Amino acid sequence: MSVKKREKDLSILGKLYIPEIAKGMALTLKNMFRPNVTLQYPEVKFEPPASYRGRPVLVQEKNGVERCVACGLCSRVCPALAIEVQAGETSAEKERYPEKFEINMLRCIFCGFCEEVCPEEAIVMSKDYELVFQKRSDAIYGKDKLLVPVDNLRDRLEFLRRFK
Amino acid sequence: MPTLTVDGKQIEFKQGQTVIEAARNAGIDIPHFCWHPSLSISGNCRVCLVEIEKMPKLAIACSTYASDGMVVQTHSQKADEARNAVMEFILINHPLDCPICDEAGECKLQEYAYANGKGESRFEEIKNRKDKRVQLGPYIKFDGERCISCSRCIRFSDEIAKQNQLTFVQRGDHVTITTFPGESFDNPYTLNTTDICPVGALTNQDFRFKSRVWEMSKTDSVCIGCARGCNTEIWVRNNQILRLTPRHNEEVNNYWMCDKGRLDTFKNVNADDRVDGAYIRKEGQLQKTEWDDAIKIAAKKIKEFKNGEIAFLGSAYGTCEDNYAMVKFAKTLGVTSIDFSKHVVEGDQDDILIREDKTPNSLGAELVGVKPSSGGMRLEGILRAIKDGKIKALYVMEDDPASFSEEFEQAISKLDLLIVHAANQNKTTALAEVVFGASAYAEKNGTFVNFQGRVQRIRPAVSTSEMDRAVDGMNMSRWDKFGTKFDRWMQGHKYDAKPSWKIFTSLSAQLGHKLKYEMAENVFAEISNSVDAFKGLDYDDVGEHGAQLEIKQTATV
Numbered sequence: 001m002s003v004k005k006r007e008k009d010l011s012i013l014g015k016l017y018i019p020e021i022a023k024g025m026a027l028t029l030k031n032m033f034r035p036n037v038t039l040q041y042p043e044v045k046f047e048p049p050a051s052y053r054g055r056p057v058l059v060q061e062k063n064g065v066e067r068c069v070a071c072g073l074c075s076r077v078c079p080a081l082a083i084e085v086q087a088g089e090t091s092a093e094k095e096r097y098p099e100k101f102e103i104n105m106l107r108c109i110f111c112g113f114c115e116e117v118c119p120e121e122a123i124v125m126s127k128d129y130e131l132v133f134q135k136r137s138d139a140i141y142g143k144d145k146l147l148v149p150v151d152n153l154r155d156r157l158e159f160l161r162r163f164k
Numbered sequence: 165m166p167t168l169t170v171d172g173k174q175i176e177f178k179q180g181q182t183v184i185e186a187a188r189n190a191g192i193d194i195p196h197f198c199w200h201p202s203l204s205i206s207g208n209c210r211v212c213l214v215e216i217e218k219m220p221k222l223a224i225a226c227s228t229y230a231s232d233g234m235v236v237q238t239h240s241q242k243a244d245e246a247r248n249a250v251m252e253f254i255l256i257n258h259p260l261d262c263p264i265c266d267e268a269g270e271c272k273l274q275e276y277a278y279a280n281g282k283g284e285s286r287f288e289e290i291k292n293r294k295d296k297r298v299q300l301g302p303y304i305k306f307d308g309e310r311c312i313s314c315s316r317c318i319r320f321s322d323e324i325a326k327q328n329q330l331t332f333v334q335r336g337d338h339v340t341i342t343t344f345p346g347e348s349f350d351n352p353y354t355l356n357t358t359d360i361c362p363v364g365a366l367t368n369q370d371f372r373f374k375s376r377v378w379e380m381s382k383t384d385s386v387c388i389g390c391a392r393g394c395n396t397e398i399w400v401r402n403n404q405i406l407r408l409t410p411r412h413n414e415e416v417n418n419y420w421m422c423d424k425g426r427l428d429t430f431k432n433v434n435a436d437d438r439v440d441g442a443y444i445r446k447e448g449q450l451q452k453t454e455w456d457d458a459i460k461i462a463a464k465k466i467k468e469f470k471n472g473e474i475a476f477l478g479s480a481y482g483t484c485e486d487n488y489a490m491v492k493f494a495k496t497l498g499v500t501s502i503d504f505s506k507h508v509v510e511g512d513q514d515d516i517l518i519r520e521d522k523t524p525n526s527l528g529a530e531l532v533g534v535k536p537s538s539g540g541m542r543l544e545g546i547l548r549a550i551k552d553g554k555i556k557a558l559y560v561m562e563d564d565p566a567s568f569s570e571e572f573e574q575a576i577s578k579l580d581l582l583i584v585h586a587a588n589q590n591k592t593t594a595l596a597e598v599v600f601g602a603s604a605y606a607e608k609n610g611t612f613v614n615f616q617g618r619v620q621r622i623r624p625a626v627s628t629s630e631m632d633r634a635v636d637g638m639n640m641s642r643w644d645k646f647g648t649k650f651d652r653w654m655q656g657h658k659y660d661a662k663p664s665w666k667i668f669t670s671l672s673a674q675l676g677h678k679l680k681y682e683m684a685e686n687v688f689a690e691i692s693n694s695v696d697a698f699k700g701l702d703y704d705d706v707g708e709h710g711a712q713l714e715i716k717q718t719a720t721v
Contacts, residue, residue, distance in 0.1 A: 084653050
């Protein structure tokens, strides 16, 4: 049986390892002076970019009324069947509003289809990623939790206008 | 038979048929808005343009008569371009408010725009503004902007409802629909216009914004408003009936149904006054009891009376199966006084659909034998015998004799035993000793016989607590299919009710065990074996559109 020859034998310097160790130490030293990326969560919170898909929310206009007209397309497109909408009639010009709008956050998979299908830009993905519940029933978000003033959603709406 | 060629397919037609009719009979659907198979031809929407060989220009298929050897192209380049152009014209002033519009999902304009439209509008100017949310009649809201002026509703009220109530006013793009001054669109058939409206211009006030059409399941059924038995579809979401629509049946109701039938016959199914379970009177109060216990107690109480002291009342609201099971049960007890009450409102009848007899199955009840056997008494006799104290026990199935008359109510309160099957609480259940919750017509299988002697099927659309949509083969919406018991939308209330034939079967198991039915179909099989008029029929023969019974002597209904 013949002895297998290594493709490339190490040179003397290589056999000494010292230059390689020095290279490694240099990299370590470089990283020590780089800015820190680890956040001390929850003391420090992560501020996601506009493209981030956090929990879906309903846009609330400045007059306090939701943009939603309860067309039910989000509910239809939702692959996880997380959304339930019940429409009602309003005397406002939009005629129709959601009497009930519920998202089951245990079902939601944050795919953003609801936002994509919405004809009114009324449901958008927010930056909110902190979702904690202690009961199943707590996970069902009604209009009280879903409505967010339009000013808090400027980032996302701007992002949608540019890239959707 | 003469033939014409449509899209390369040879089809036969009858002389006098138009191209659109001939193509439709052969299963080729030519797009159309204003044409309707039971209305006169108007030819104003122009969307049915087709190319016909040897004709210099495109022709509208709805008013071009088919002739032998004609060659029609519905999807040639020329026809498609013309149709797209027509769609573009119609869409110029049509608002883009599908998200708000109730018609979305069953809208012809939406469908054809999807199939034939360009998807983009070249119209940059401001769309016409017209009146929105106009209350045309008691049940109808009209949206002028959505209207595409096809005139179907005008022709309907002229030709079918026979009341000239609607008209076009103004011209060109200002044209709109209104009633004549001072008049309301209030004939008994107005809501059919919401079905035939190809867009969402006319909407049903009662159903407005209740649900999107794709969220509901629909089940074939029959209207219980009168002896006509219009074929209907029951639309259900979250185990609640939201609307009824007519279903086409040439022999019975064509494409139509009356407003009363559409609005008033389903609300009791989801009403708060449903009898939810079985009740026994204890210490003067009706108390909810387990079904098994209630059946045992009822059987024990029935046994305390001699057969001459008992009378049975069937019901023209009940199915043939329920009435048959009741008659058989009564006869196994040796009871001879069996009858039912007709609910006739004299004069409330027209030549279109509405019948005087306000029950769906009085002919069926008669045919399956809800009548006194030898020595038994009819309804008036039963009333007299109760007053005289000869009849001490009354068994009432799905009717409300206490509201027939004050005399009846007083007589009933004197009874020693009153057992009632009822879907909703009423004056009779308030007096009863035992009340069994009966399934409403939308919760069970069964058959009705209409005034023409046509037997028609009803099917369960709403589930009771003993049923399961998937297991019992009921129609399901997407939510029904994928929901779990933890989803709120699945928590629509299920009432604890049973079909009457099933209650009689359980009672019979306690008293002699003569009735052995597993499902409504078993009862019907027995009816077809023992009642001449139903000979040889089964549920498959009855099918979607019913079967005509051969009745030797038609009862006076």
